[in-house]
Amino acid sequence: xxxxxxxxxxxxxxxxxxxxxxxxxxxxxxxxxxxxxxxxxxxxxxxxxxxxxxxxxxxxxxxxxxxxxxxxxxxxxxxxxxxxxxxxxxxxxxxxxxxxxxxxxxxxxxxxxxxxxxxxxxxxxxxxxxxxxxxxxxxxxxxxxxxxxxxxxxxxxxxxxxxxxxxxxxxxxxxxxxxxxxxxxxxxxxxxxxxxxxxxxxxxxxxxxxxxxxxxxxxxxxxxxxxxxxxxxxxxxxxxxxxxxxxxxxxxxxxxxxxxxxxxxxxxxxxxxxxxxxxxxxxxxxxxxxxxxxxxxxxxxxxxxxxxxxxxxxxxxxxxxxxxxxxxxxxxxxxxxxxxxxxxxxxxxxxxxxxxxxxxxxxxxxxxxxxxxxxxxxxxxxxxxxxxxxxxxxxxxxxxxxxxxxxxxxxxxxxxxxxxxxxxxxxxxxxxxxxxxxxxxxxxxxxxxxxxxxxxxxxxxxxxxxxxxxxxxxxxxxxxxxxxxxxxxxxxxxxxxxxxxxxxxxxxxxxxxxxxxxxxxxxxxxxxxxxxxxxxxxxxxxxxxxxxxxxxxxxxxxxxxxxxxxxxxxxxxxxxxxxxxxxxxxxxxxxxxxxxxxxxxxxxxxxxxxxxxxxxxxxxxxxxxxxxxxxxxxxxxxxxxxxxxxxxxxxxxxxxxxxxxxxxxxxxxxxxxxxxxxxxxxxx
Numbered sequence: 001x002x003x004x005x006x007x008x009x010x011x012x013x014x015x016x017x018x019x020x021x022x023x024x025x026x027x028x029x030x031x032x033x034x035x036x037x038x039x040x041x042x043x044x045x046x047x048x049x050x051x052x053x054x055x056x057x058x059x060x061x062x063x064x065x066x067x068x069x070x071x072x073x074x075x076x077x078x079x080x081x082x083x084x085x086x087x088x089x090x091x092x093x094x095x096x097x098x099x100x101x102x103x104x105x106x107x108x109x110x111x112x113x114x115x116x117x118x119x120x121x122x123x124x125x126x127x128x129x130x131x132x133x134x135x136x137x138x139x140x141x142x143x144x145x146x147x148x149x150x151x152x153x154x155x156x157x158x159x160x161x162x163x164x165x166x167x168x169x170x171x172x173x174x175x176x177x178x179x180x181x182x183x184x185x186x187x188x189x190x191x192x193x194x195x196x197x198x199x200x201x202x203x204x205x206x207x208x209x210x211x212x213x214x215x216x217x218x219x220x221x222x223x224x225x226x227x228x229x230x231x232x233x234x235x236x237x238x239x240x241x242x243x244x245x246x247x248x249x250x251x252x253x254x255x256x257x258x259x260x261x262x263x264x265x266x267x268x269x270x271x272x273x274x275x276x277x278x279x280x281x282x283x284x285x286x287x288x289x290x291x292x293x294x295x296x297x298x299x300x301x302x303x304x305x306x307x308x309x310x311x312x313x314x315x316x317x318x319x320x321x322x323x324x325x326x327x328x329x330x331x332x333x334x335x336x337x338x339x340x341x342x343x344x345x346x347x348x349x350x351x352x353x354x355x356x357x358x359x360x361x362x363x364x365x366x367x368x369x370x371x372x373x374x375x376x377x378x379x380x381x382x383x384x385x386x387x388x389x390x391x392x393x394x395x396x397x398x399x400x401x402x403x404x405x406x407x408x409x410x411x412x413x414x415x416x417x418x419x420x421x422x423x424x425x426x427x428x429x430x431x432x433x434x435x436x437x438x439x440x441x442x443x444x445x446x447x448x449x450x451x452x453x454x455x456x457x458x459x460x461x462x463x464x465x466x467x468x469x470x471x472x473x474x475x476x477x478x479x480x481x482x483x484x485x486x487x488x489x490x491x492x493x494x495x496x497x498x499x500x501x502x503x504x505x506x507x508x509x510x511x512x513x514x515x516x517x518x519x520x521x522x523x524x525x526x527x528x529x530x531x532x533x534x535x536x537x538x539x540x541x542x543x544x545x546x547x548x549x550x551x552x553x554x555x556x557x558x559x560x561x562x563x564x565x566x567x568x569x570x571x572x573x574x575x576x577x578x579x580x581x582x583x584x585x586x587x588x589x590x591x592x593x594x595x596x597x598x599x600x601x602x603x604x605x606x607x608x609x610x611x612x613x614x615x616x617x618x619x620x621x622x623x624x625x626x627x628x629x630x631x632x633x634x635x636x637x638x639x640x641x642x643x644x645x646x647x648x649x650x651x652x653x654x655x656x657x658x659x660x661x662x663x664x665x666x667x668x669x670x671x672x673x674x675x676x677x678x679x680x681x682x683x684x
Contacts, residue, residue, distance in 0.1 A: 015594055017092045021069045022584030024062055025088070031066065032085035035073070039084065046083065050074035068551045069583060071544040072590060078117040079539040079593070080110065094594035108500045111595060115213045115499070118541050120668035122215040132663050135207050141198040148207055149656035150197050153230065153237035155442035159652040162446075162642045173642075174635035181443075181638065182232035183239055183451060183630050187464045188225040196235045201227060208241050208440045211662060214499060214538065219435070220563060220571065221246025224468060226461070228452050230443075240439035240452035244432040244465060247495060249569035253530045253599040254495055259613050260423040262415045269402050274615060276402045277394075282614040283418035284389050290421045291382050294375055295366045295482035307390075308383035316380035323373035330369060331558035345553055348562040357473035357484065366482035370567060375480055381417050388414040426612040428474065429487040432465065434496040438506065442654025446641050449506035451633045453496075457524050457602055459623035462491050490618060492608035497532060498598040507600045512632050519628055526600045534596035535588075537573050545572060548579035555582040 021028065034053065038046045051074050054067035073090065077083050080095040095110070102110070122128055135148040161180045165173045188201040197204075205225045209216050224244040229236040247254070255261045259268055268274050296305055299319060304312045331348070338345040365371065388410045396404055405411045434456050439448025455461065469489035477485035498505045511525035537545070552575065553559050561578065563571045577587040603609055604623060611618055641647055 015094055015096065017094075017589045018089050019092065019585045019589055020089045021065070022582075023065055023069065027057075027062055027066060028088050031069070032088050032090065035083060035085040035090065047074040047077040050077070064547070064554065065551055065583060068544070068547045068579065069585075071547055072540070072580070072585075075118075075540050075544050076590065078114065080114045092589065094592075096594050111500050112213050114539075115215075116666070117668075118539075119210075119213060119215040120666045121541065123210060123663060123667040128210065129667065131203075132207070132210070135199070135203065136660060146197040146199075148197065148199065148204065150235050151194065151204060151229070151238050152440075152656040152659060153233060153442055153654070154656075155654035155658075156652040158233070158442055159648045162651070163648060165639070166642045166648075168639065170635045170639040173639035174631055177634045177638055177642075178232065178631070180232055181230055181239070181446075181630075181634065183228050183455065183626065184231045184236070185455060185458065185460045185464070185626055186227040186229055187468070188227060189468075201225075204238065205241050205243075208238060209436060211440065211659065212436070212438070215541075217542070219245060222432070222469060224432075224465060225436075226456075226464075228439075228448075228455060238440055239443045240448050241436060242434060242438075242452050242456055243436035244456070244461070244494075245435040247427050247431050247433040249427065251495075251532075251599070253532060254601065255423060257529050257601055258423075258426070258493070258609050260419050260426070262412060262419060265415070265419060265613075266402070266406070270399070274610070274613075276398050278615060279613070280389075280401065280405065283415075283422070284386075286421050286425065286614055287382055287385055287389065287418055290425075291379065291386070293477060293485060294379055294382075294480050295363075296375070296379060298367075299376055299379060305383070308387050310387075313380045313384050313387075316376045316383070320373045320376035320380065323369045323376060327369035327373060328558065328560075331560055331562075335553060335558045345559045347559065348564055357478075360473075360478070360484075362478045362484055363482045365479040368479070370564070371479045378480070382421070384410065385414040385417040422612075422614050425614075426492075428477070429469070429489050430492045430612060430618075432491055432494055434494055437496060441658060442651045445647055445650045445654070447506070447633075447637045450510055450637055451630065453506055453510060453526060454512065454524060454629050454633060455626055456494055457604055457623060458626040458629055460626045462604065462623050465489055465491055488618075492604055492612055492618075494602040494604065496526075496600050498600070500597065505598060507598075512629070512636070517632055519632070520624060522606050524602075524624060524629065526602045529599045529601050531596040532599055533592075534594050535592050537576050537591060539593050540576060540590075545576060549575050552579040552582050555579075 021031075023031065031053075034049075035046070038049045050070040053070045054063055057063050057066060060066075073083055073092075076092060076094075082091075082093040082095075084091045095114070123132075138145050138147045138149075158180070162177070165177055165180070168176065186201065188205050190202075192201045193199065194201055194204060202225055205227055206216070222245060226242040226244070228239040228242070230239050252261065256264045259265050259274075265279075269276050269279055291305070299316060300312065334348070335345045366375065388405070388408055391408070392401065392404055394401070405415065408414070434453070437449065437453050437456065438444070439446070439452055443451075466489045469487075471486065472489075474485045474487045477487065496507070498507065507526045507528070511523060512520060513523050513525075514520040549559075549561075552561075561567065561571050561575045568574060573591070577591065580587045580590060605619065607616065607619070610616055
């Protein structure tokens with residue numbers, strides 16, 4: 001394989017984007033000239049040169065904007081974008097999934113190297129280096145001495161243990177291989193420690209997560225980190241890691257699959273897949289339940305709630321606008337206070353983050369301008385949809401009833417509002433995203449990633465998720481309701497997105513069919529649904545995001561995005577979009593990275609998707625045990641994998657020392673002047 005595949009080849013399809021940042025003309029002229037000179041001298045060092053550029057003009061009034069633009073371009077360059085400048089404009093061209101003459105595996109390797117640039121820079125961060133040193137250090141623990149090395153399997157010993165079973169038939173090998181690989185699920189609860197090493201489980205998880213190609217960032221919302229360990233081997237070494245996280249609020253591929261978007265919803269009603277009246281009454285029921293979960297006594301009368309009018313909705317819109325203005329004034333005042341104190345403006349946090357849910361005054365929290373705006377706005381939308389449903393002639397049936405809704409002047413908006421509420425309900429407690437999933441050395445050579453992905457559908461994982469979240473107060477819902485709200489935690493669907501948009505994936509053909517294995521009462525399957533739009537911020541580093549945030553704060557004289565529950569989804573993406581637009585750059589130019597990824601879904605029991613639309617009562621369908629899933633993995637994949645001598649040779653090469661070498665070889669010191677101090681990176 002070529003080392004710098006595609007470096008001199010033109011992309012298969014032209015996707016040239018031109019930006020003219022809002023900088024003083026003479027600055028833009030100098031920046032353009034700087035880019036062209038560096039490209040001609042040492043093109044491979046353009047990214048590093050751009051990161052140091054701000055040091056030349058750090059005293060100028062426009063230096064912050066210049067640094068933001070330079071860091072933005074540097075991040076894109078590091079991800080393989082072609083950067084050039086001409087006529088005081090900057091031209092950007094994303095690499096895309098495939099270059100001319102490039103095989104899928106070559107493209108995958110190119111994308112992996114691009115992602116590793118940010119990962120390696122993070123590994124060079126002093127805080128990460130200190131963490132790794134602490135994990136590698138051998139320390140006394142009772143009568144023993146231990147370190148992270150104790151939970152990293154010795155590949156040579158593992159390969160030798162597997163070798164005797166290489167010639168056995170799959171069914172027989174599966175049973176006997178249990179004496180070598182017997183996976184167990186271990187949830188990384190807060191402060192839980194490993195019985196072997198005494199290390200915190202979440203620290204063990206984080207250690208292995210740093211070996212991924214993508215740099216590690218925590219995200220807001222639910223996060224349940226999981227270790228898969230091998231109970232058949234001494235000290236129960238780690239096979240792989242996973243994380244269940246709150247799903248993305250809007251994902252067209254997922255929402256089309258489930259039926260949360262109007263087009264597929266209507267299509268299934270037209271096709272007779274779902275009963276029209278049953279489906280529409282389910283939407284009406286969802287609207288009513290959503291209304292009941294919002295505090296309304298300070299906004300409406302009971303009669304207005306029962307029979308809303310256009311005037312009612314207009315008054316709610318006015319209250320929402322007034323509360324939005326009041327919140328903006330709060331944010332501007334906070335910025336002004338920070339400026340006078342010569343301090344960085346701090347992100348506003350929920351009072352619920354400082355007070356236990358049991359002692360939280362939810363009624364007072366509902367009066368906060370943020371939630372007053374949100375309550376008034378949401379109630380207005382819900383009551384508008386309620387008016388539409390009330391106006392329908394419910395004596396009609398079937399397609400005639402559907403036609404009546406669609407042809408209503410407010411029909412499509414009503415459908416969008418109702419399905420949005422259905423989606424919010426499902427995402428809050430019944431859908432989780434497998435944001436991290438894979439095997440670690442030496443088990444990655446044995447298709448351990450497929451094992452980890454299958455185990456996410458096990459009953460043990462579903463039970464652990466329920467145990468952690470069933471009794472947890474919903475922060476946003478409680479502030480909307482003015483009282484404590486508890487959501488169920490019954491997982492029905494898992495989703496995930498591949499790291500790469502082409503090449504092999506551990507999710508490809510990942511299915512266990514009940515028709516092939518009598519021990520199963522339903523299929524366990526990860527289905528490939530479609531490719532995402534290739535839009536997001538994964539290619540931008542934490543320092544860039546921090547500087548972009550400072551740009552938008554100075555532009556608007558307020559920190560308008562605060563990573564606060566209820567403020568909006570994807571705060572990082574919104575921060576970037578707001579700042580990039582403030583720089584005079586169309587946000588889609590840099591956020592559309594043109595490397596779509598494959599989206600997968602796993603329905604945890606038959607009919608789960610229909611339940612997510614609200615058509616049928618929720619079931620308590622039991623999943624398959626981890627033991628059953630592991631046995632079938634050994635039979636279908638492991639027994640065949642160990643027949644390959646090259647695979648066992650690669651297994652034998654994995655051990656604790658190889659990971660120490662990995663971190664040593666891939667830690668990239670931050671460039672001079674970059675100021676990469678860890679701010680903006682959230683660790684456990």
